[in-house]
Amino acid sequence: MTSRIDTLLTEMKASNLDSVLVTSKANVYYLSDYLTDPHERVIAIYISADQDPILILPNMEKEDALSAGWSYKVIGYHDHEDPWELFKTALQKSEKFPQSIGIEYDHITLDRYNAVSSILPDTTIKDAKETLANLRVIKNKKEYTILKQAADLADFGIETGINAINEGVREIDIIATIEYELKKKGIQGMSFSTMALSGAKTASPHGNPGTKKIEKGDMILFDLGVIYEGYCSDITRTVAYKSINDEQKKIYETVLEAEKNAIAISKIGTAVGQVDLAARKHIEDAGYGKYFTHRIGHGIGLETHEYPSMHGNNELLLKEGMCYTIEPGIYVPNTGGVRIEDMVYMTEKGPEILTNSPKELRIIE
Numbered sequence: 001m002t003s004r005i006d007t008l009l010t011e012m013k014a015s016n017l018d019s020v021l022v023t024s025k026a027n028v029y030y031l032s033d034y035l036t037d038p039h040e041r042v043i044a045i046y047i048s049a050d051q052d053p054i055l056i057l058p059n060m061e062k063e064d065a066l067s068a069g070w071s072y073k074v075i076g077y078h079d080h081e082d083p084w085e086l087f088k089t090a091l092q093k094s095e096k097f098p099q100s101i102g103i104e105y106d107h108i109t110l111d112r113y114n115a116v117s118s119i120l121p122d123t124t125i126k127d128a129k130e131t132l133a134n135l136r137v138i139k140n141k142k143e144y145t146i147l148k149q150a151a152d153l154a155d156f157g158i159e160t161g162i163n164a165i166n167e168g169v170r171e172i173d174i175i176a177t178i179e180y181e182l183k184k185k186g187i188q189g190m191s192f193s194t195m196a197l198s199g200a201k202t203a204s205p206h207g208n209p210g211t212k213k214i215e216k217g218d219m220i221l222f223d224l225g226v227i228y229e230g231y232c233s234d235i236t237r238t239v240a241y242k243s244i245n246d247e248q249k250k251i252y253e254t255v256l257e258a259e260k261n262a263i264a265i266s267k268i269g270t271a272v273g274q275v276d277l278a279a280r281k282h283i284e285d286a287g288y289g290k291y292f293t294h295r296i297g298h299g300i301g302l303e304t305h306e307y308p309s310m311h312g313n314n315e316l317l318l319k320e321g322m323c324y325t326i327e328p329g330i331y332v333p334n335t336g337g338v339r340i341e342d343m344v345y346m347t348e349k350g351p352e353i354l355t356n357s358p359k360e361l362r363i364i365e
Helices: 002-014 025-032 059-068 083-094 110-119 129-136 141-163 171-184 199-203 246-265 272-285
Strands: 019-022 044-048 054-058 073-077 100-103 124-127 195-198 219-224 226-228 235-241 297-299 306-310 323-326 329-332 336-339 342-347 350-353
Touching: 002 019, 002 025, 002 044, 002 129, 019 025, 019 129, 025 044, 025 129, 044 083, 054 059, 054 083, 059 073, 073 083, 083 110, 100 110, 110 124, 129 306, 141 171, 141 219, 141 226, 141 235, 141 323, 141 342, 171 195, 195 199, 199 219, 199 329, 199 336, 219 336, 235 246, 235 336, 246 272, 246 323, 246 329, 246 336, 246 342, 272 306, 306 323
Parallel strands: 019 100, 054 073, 100 124
Antiparallel strands: 019 044, 044 054, 195 219, 219 235, 297 306, 297 323, 323 342, 329 336, 342 350
8 A cells, every 4th residue: 555655656746746636436445455435425535745645534434444454644524524624624734735736537526626626726736647547557466366366257257148048038137147146256246237238239339238038140249347356357258149140250250350469469568559450450351340439448457447548549558567458349230249358468478368268159059
């Protein structure tokens, strides 16, 4: 915890920030080792170059935070109290008001932004999103181990879903089976809404599972992930049920080869955008370019989608310790779609694939 705060202080200095107010659940956990869902209540960590860190949270959670390892000042508030006024009082007592403060523009609400502005009227407010993103982009060995365990559980989820496929079974029934079996394995929860789409519905990259029943000739797309010890996994596999036509087979083989190309080019020093383009070019050359409608992937860790965004214009260079997804897809309206997704961890020897569920075309009988 202390080392992460020290690293943040270094990042803040490079960003010309003398304080940061961290408010997102993931970043609070990263800096404090305290994982909580505060619902509508405020939880925040104040980091300053001029004084010790301060954790602001509901008073009822104070003991839990201390038990998790937080060893600095705590401002605990009751539901009838204004946490911002208590924070202001703490700053007044210390007589150390910051000249600049970074906040998470992509997380903080307008109401809370106004509260910060009110108690720090002479302080310049800046966006600390990139500063905090840089903090989490490289995963250490402990994080790698947890991510690998989360990936293994995602593999189990895929196999559970495939084993639940039968003619007439509904998409939501398959999802229920997956989540039940994963809960028995001890996961904290799913990292996002589990997806099991069949038939023409697979043409929607973020489609909504429902009561559609599995039929012969369907492609079935699974997209799922779990939360394990605070870290997320994410995997997608697509299989065929009973039979597959020539067009479906061509789409599948195109996506699989595109994913292999993107993995092959993933090396330390390669620009993120080149990973996207390696897959995209293969799909375009096969005549399906307009049906690949999203980026190649995203960073993954404490959140399912985190920095960096793996799009074709991103010039960020891959570094050892990065963890991200590679997930090309082709989605043809009224026909169906295929996506294949893996979690990749970058090592000095090249990409290590954390998710290992089979990817060769599978026709489920």
